[in-house]
Amino acid sequence: MFSIYILTYNEELDIAACIESAMLSDDIIVVDSCSSDRTVEIASRYPVRVFQHAFESHGRQRTWMLESIPPKHEWVYILEADERMTPQLFTECEQASQNPDYIAYYVAERVMFMNHWIRYSTQYPRYQLRLFRHGKVWFTDYGHTEREVCDGATGFLKETYPHYTCSKGLSRWIEKHNRYSTDEARETLYQLQRGTVNWRDLFVGKSEVERRRALKDLSLRLPARPLLRFLYMYFFLGGCLDGQAGMAWCTLQAFYEYLILLKVWEMQHMPTPSLEAIKAKSEESEPEAHNLASETTKVDAV
Known part of the structure; x- marks a missing residue:
């Protein structure tokens, strides 16, 4: 058995289905970022533990969760509210947690959009670290999301999980990605000023995770990024095979890339304190976090 953390913020439309999918575990912990809707009310109807903590960033929220809320079991799984646990994945997680050679496992997501699995243009299988031994993994911030730091070897599971990325409607998706783009x-500014491209990982990385991260660092330095991203996803990855949903998905991702570029320009040229704040943040903590992540994360295929 393993514990399951569920991260939430204004997830009243998803939280019930998410919890119900996770109830194969006898220890479910909902960590809410002070939602203003009925998320906590709905979650409290189930036999779960509910905690609230003001959101600072994805990495810090996970770190606070792992340090402040002890799980019942040695192994834990992190589940987002718009994701689902499946019986097949749960069984494989139970089996994997018995392997003494690994302290964490990556699991591939199946992005669900417009009632379709976006099989091709999402770089499937695209892995995220989800299952790990408590106390052996922590997180640092990277862009709008986080990157894990693992104290030991990691592996990959065969089963996948569905991710309903637009389950709360297109307006919510656009609002969320407007925040993410900042x-x-x-x-992007940090990487252009101080970051590097790991060419070795790009071409001969041991895993999809290493290669994908190196590709992202390279993409930040390419011209016409929105257009290149659309062409890469729709033609090179085969997004055209995802049908109408694939066309919409690739278009939205190109728009998201363009929004990022516009905000980079704004931070560089508009008379706002944005750029100074970025520089201060970079000087304070980001170099250590980036170096730590690159030096200690180990990824091995199973």
Whole structure:
């Protein structure tokens, strides 16, 4: 058995289905970022533990969660509210947690959009770290999301999980990615000023995770990024095979990339304190976090 953390913020439309999918575990912990809707009310109807903590960033929220809320079991799984646990994945997680050679596992997502699985243009299988031994993994911020730091070897599971990325409607998706693009613009400036491209990982990385991260660092330095991203996703990855949903998905991702570029320009040229704040943030903590992540994360295929 393993514990399941569920991260939430204004997830009243998804939280019930998410919890119900996770109830194969006898220890479910809902960590809410002070929602203003009925998320906590709905979650409290189930036999789960509910905690609230003001959101600072994805990495810090996960770190606070792992340090402040002890799980019942040695192994834990992180589940987002718009994701689902499946019986097949749960069984494989139970089996994987018995392997003493690994301290964490990556799981591939199946992006669901417009009632379709976006099989091709999402770089499937696209892995995220989800299952790990408590106390052996922590997180740092990277752009709008986070990157894990693992104290030991990691592996990959065969089963996948569905991710209903637009389950709360297109308006919510656009609002969320408007916020995300600000963080990605900050990370873009940081990478252009101080970051590097790991060419070795790009071509001969041991895993999809290493290659994808190196590709992202390279993409930040390419011209016409929105157009290149659309062409890469729709033609090179085969997004055209995802039908109408694939066309919409690739178009939205190109728009998101363009929004990031516009905010980078704004931070560089508009008379606002944005750029100074970015520089201060970079000087304070980001170099250590980036170096730590690159030096200690180990990824091995199973």
